[in-house]
Amino acid sequence: MAEKNKPIRDLKHTGFSDSLEPLESLDLSKIKSVDDLVRAMSKTAFAGRSLGEAADILEAMVRDKDCFVVLTLSGAMTVAKMGLLICDMIDKGMVNAVVSTGALMTHGMVEGFGMTHFKHNPSMPDEKLFSCGYNRVYDTIELEKNLDDLELILFEIFKKMDLEKSYGSYEILSEVGNYLKETVGNKRAILKSAYEKKVPVFIPAFTDSEFYLDLAIFNRKQKLINKPILRTSEYDDLEHFAETIKKQKRIGIFTIGGGVPRNWAQQVAPYLDIVDKRVGQGGGHIRYSYGVRICPEPVHWGGLSGCTYSEGVSWGKMVPPEEGGRYAEVIADATIAWPIILKAVMERLDKKK
DSSP: OTTTTOOOOOOOSSSSSGGOOOOOOOGGGGSSHHHHHHHHHSSOOHHHHHHHHHHHHHHHHOTTTTEEEEEEEOOSSSTTHHHHHHHHHTTTTOOEEEOOOOOHHHHHHHTTTOOOOEEETTSSOOOHHHHHEEEETEEEEEEEEHHHHHHHHHHHHHHSSSSTTTEOOHHHHHHHHHHHHHHHHOOHHHHHHHHHTTTTEEEEETTTTTHHHHHHHHHHHHHHHOOOOOEEHHHHHHHHHHHHHOOOSSEEEEEEEEEHHHHHTTTTTHHHHHHHHHHSSSOOHHHHHHHHEEOOOOOOOOSSGOOOHHHHHTTTTBBBBBOOOOEEEOOOOOHHHHHHHHHHHHHHHHHOO
């Protein structure tokens, strides 16, 4: 009886007969550019293949003229000196909106205003760093003086704003971008690029940042002299983002890390869906057709950073592959994978020009 149920292997299948894609050995002697390397890696395996596929999908969403691309950012990417990559993506028209942590934008402002981050010296213990006014972010130092100096700059911006109205984070960041444009000359800065290219930048967890602490200090000082405070509105952020997204034919998402920025950007799809269901008007369900995620967090840790695109399909956030959705998830340190992917795609775009 056991023999009758024994599975039979049909060895006539050749791989090619089932339209499987053949792999190729990575031949560095044929590599002349970053694009060559990434294309060759896409024909290998593991994270190398994922990296190559991520470049293909980023290129596809950027070339799709009907696709509105959202860049989401978390992790210490600006302290890690990845800020100019964000500028590149904005300046070259590769992204149409940015959703970020407040810390990442704060450190980006420090950089944009010409202040310096430093390499951490492991011989200095954290107690010593504290006494010296050095804030450690992994292997990098942010000076407390940088943050104090940034606060004074932000106060000048806040004072010129209309304190009779409420602002979304994207509006306040636009004011900072305008100030950068007027004051830093030819120096590149994230919010300056965003302002010039009319790319809105959202910080959904606004109070979770040094930037908002500066705003809170400004408001406390305003109260002491009986003057109006600068009011913010998370609702304004959500509605502005939702109204922008629902006007698009297609949407794509390029994610560094995960967390609140990634989830907030993705939840716009079910939000617009339930607006129709629960309000009856003003919605319009649209799902992300493209997605690239670069993050070292695996799914089994259960955090937002490790959430897969297939899980997003179940929430109505992503178009499933069977309906044309295209995704790549690169489980890697973004400071390694992101520059390689972006440079490869930039080379492709330049070649076409």
